[in-house]
Amino acid sequence: MNQESNEKLELAAKFVNSTAAPIFLTGKAGTGKTTFLRELAVKTHKNYVVVAPTGIAALQAKGVTIHSQFLLPLGSFLPVKEPEGNYTDQYGFYTQHTLGRRHPLNKIRKSVLRSIDLLVVDEVSMLRADILDAIDYRMKSVKGNFNQPFGGVQVLLIGDLYQLPPIVKDHEMAILGRFYSSMHFFEAKALNQSGLVYLELDKIFRQRDEVFINLLNHLRDNQLDAEDVRLLNKHFRTQEEIKEEKDCITITTHNYKADQI
Template sequence: GKAGTGKTTFLKYIRESTLKQTVVAAPTGVAAINAGGVTLHSFFQLPFGPFVPTSQNSLTNHEQGIIDQHSLFRNIKFFSAKRRLLEELELLIIDEISMVRADMLDAVDLILRQFRKNLHQPFGGVQVLFIGDLFQLPPVMPEDQWQILKHYYESPFFFHSKVIKQDPPVYIELKKIYRQSDQHFIDILNRIRNNEMIEDDFNILNKLYKPSLISSEDDRYITLTTHNHKADLTNQSALDKLEDPSYSFAATITGEFNEKNFPTDQQLTLRKGAQVMFVKNELGELKRYFNGKLAVVTSLTDERIVVELSGSGMKMALEKETWRNIRYNYNAEKGEIEEEEVGT
C-alpha cells in the first residue's frame, strides 16, 4: 500500500491479535526499530556481501566476499536456543519489503529450510507476510555486487528472488488513504505515482508554479533537498531566525541502542514558533498526528512542549515517546517466542 493507507496500523494489529509464534524483521536498523522488530541480518546472521543462489559458484572466494550456499552455512553460528526458535517460528513479518534484496531473501529462505529440516517448502514452511510499498525505497545494490548477481537475478528487487518466482505470494493492496481528504489531490498524486499523468494534471500543477515567488518566514514552506545535511542546515537556519529562547531536550539512552539506528536526533533543540514534523504515528484512539504531520511550537518550558497541529489548529502537549531495541528468545517453559528489550 502507498503512504497513509494504514500499513503501520495493520502491522500493529497483526502483532497484537495473532496467536502464531511471530517474529518481525526489517532490512535496516531504523526500519526494524520503527517496526518494533529486529534486522534480517542480525536475526539470520546474513552476510553483507552478495549471496549467489548456487552451491557450485566458481567465483566464490574469500577475497571477493561472495557467499554461496556452502559458505553461507559455514558462517552461521546458531546456538541450540536459536535453532529451537527457528523450529517453532510460525509467522515471519518482513516490513519495508521494497528494500529487501533478492539474494538476501533467498538466503533467508535457504536458512529456514535448512534449520527447520524442511527443504521442500518455501521458507521451511514458515508463513511469511511482506509489508511495504514497492514505489518507495529500492534495495541498496552496489554496482560491483550487481555485476556478480546479474547473472542470477533479473533485478535486485525481492520479487525476482528464486523463492518468490517459484512460489508467488498473494498480493493485497491497501487503497484507502487516511492522511489526505481532498480526493482531487489524491487522484493527482496517484497518477504521478503511477506515471499516468493527464493533461489536466499538468495544467493544474503548472498554474500553481510561481517562479518569481518570494517567500516570507510565515509561509512555512517545506524545502526538498537531496541530502540530510542540507535539510539540517535549512532547519537550523530557520531556527536561528526565531527570537525566543531555545530549549534542548536530550534523549535518554538505556542498554544497547546503536546510534546509527536512532529514529531522530539524540538532542532536539526548539524555539517557540518553530515548525516541526512528527516521525511517529499516534497509536491511541485519537490519532491526532501521524508520521509526516506538521505542527508549530506554541509554548516551551524545560519539561513541556505544546504545539498547534497544522490543518486542525488543535493544540496539544507532547509526551515522551519510547523506541525499543529488542531481540527474540524462545521460552521453552511457556512454549513461546518472546521479545526481550535490550535497549531504549
Template sequence: MASFNMISLNAQQKRALEFVSGGHNLVLLGPAGTGKSFLVNRVVEICSTMGKQCAVTATTGIACSVYPAQLKPMTIHRWSGIGDGRYDSSEMKRIVKNNVRYKDVMDRIFNTDVLIIDECSMFSKRLLETLHEVCSLKNPQLYFGGIQVILVGDFVQLPPVPCATYNEDGSYCFESDIYRAAFPHHIILKDVIRQKDKLMVEAIREISLGEVSIDTISLIKQLTRPLNGERNKTFCN
C-alpha cells in the same frame, strides 16, 4: 479464523487478515497511507491470539522504527544473519548452521512461525533466495523452512540497491522463481486512509507512477510559494 476486532478494517484489510489467519504466505502491497503498518500490527495481534511467534522485520532500520519497541523490530539482514549480503545462499546457510556466533539467528529461525518483511520493494531476488536457503535449516522440505512469510510494501517505491562487489544486481524479489511459487496470494490496498484530500491523494498516486496529469501539475503550481529570504539563505549555507 481467530477472533479479533474487524470493525475498523476495510474489505481489503479483512481479506488480508483471512489469508494470514489461514497460515498462507502473503504479499501485501499498497501506496503510502493505505494502512499497511496498521495492518501489520493487527497481524501481530492475530498471531498472539493463535499462539504463534511473529517476527517483525524490514529492509531498512528507518522502516523498523515505525513499529513499537515491544515488537523488537529489526532489519531482515540482522534477523536472518545475512548482514551485508557478501555470501551467496549456500555459503550463508553453511555459516549459520555451523558458526556458534550465529546461534541467535538459528534460535530466531527455529522459534519463528510468522515472518513479516516490510519495505519489500528493496528486498532483492538474491536476498529472497538467500533467506529461503537459511530458513530451510528449519525444514528443508518447505519454502522458507515452513515459516509463514508476509511481504509488505509498494514496488513503485525504492528498489533494491545493486552492489557489484557482492554480486548483487538489484533484481526485484518478484523476479525470483521462489517468489512466484511461494507467494500465490496478493492483496493490494487502494483506499488511502491517512489523507482525505482527494486531489492530493490522486496527485501522490500519479507522481508515484510517473504519470502526471494536467490537474496534478496545476495542483503543484498552486502550492508554489516564495521562500523566506533569511531561511533560504540559511539552507544554502
C-alpha cells in the same frame, strides 16, 4: 477506518491465519499496511517476528533488521551450495556453504526462529532477491526442513513497489545476474515454486482531500497533467517568501543537506 477498509484488512488476516502460502500485502501510502502490521498481534494466533531491510524501517515496524535477526554478513548471497570461489574471486559474496560454516546463528536467534510460524518482512520494496534467498536457507536450516520454502514458515511481505527499490552495485549484478533477472524480492528462488498470494489495499484512508489524492496518484503513476502542474505551482514560494513562513518542514534528498540546515 471505515467498513470497506476493515473488510480488506480482515481478508488479509484470514489469509494469514488459514493458509501457509507466502503473502504479498501491498497498497499505496495511507491504505492501511502499517495499521495491519501493528494490529497483527491481536489478529493472528501464529508466533511471528517482524524484520525489515534497514534500521529506520525496522524501527518504524517495531521489529529488527534482517541482517541482525539472521546474522547475515554484508555482501551478496549466491543461492548455491558450493563455495563462492567457484563463481567469483571478488570479495563480498557468500553462498549456502560459507553462510553455514563461517556465519552460524547463535543460540538465541536459533531459538527465536525455531519458535515462529510466520515471518513478516516490512518495506519489502527494498528487499533484494538474494537476501530473501539467504533468509530461506537460514529458515530451512533452523527448522530442519529443506523440502518447503522457508522451512515451512509462512512469509508475509508488506510494502509498495512504487517506493524505494533494492540497491545493487554494477559489480554485484555482474555476478548475481547469473541467478536473477532482477534484484526485486519476487525474483527469489524461494518463491519460484510457491508463488505469492497478492493482496492490494486500494483505498486511501489517511488522506481525505480528493484533489490531493488524485495529484498524488498522478505523481505516483508519472501521469501529471497541466491541471496538476497548475495546482503545484500555486504553492510555489521564492527563497525570500520562504523566509517569512513559520513552522516549515524542509524535505531534503541527502543527509549532508539536512546537516547544513
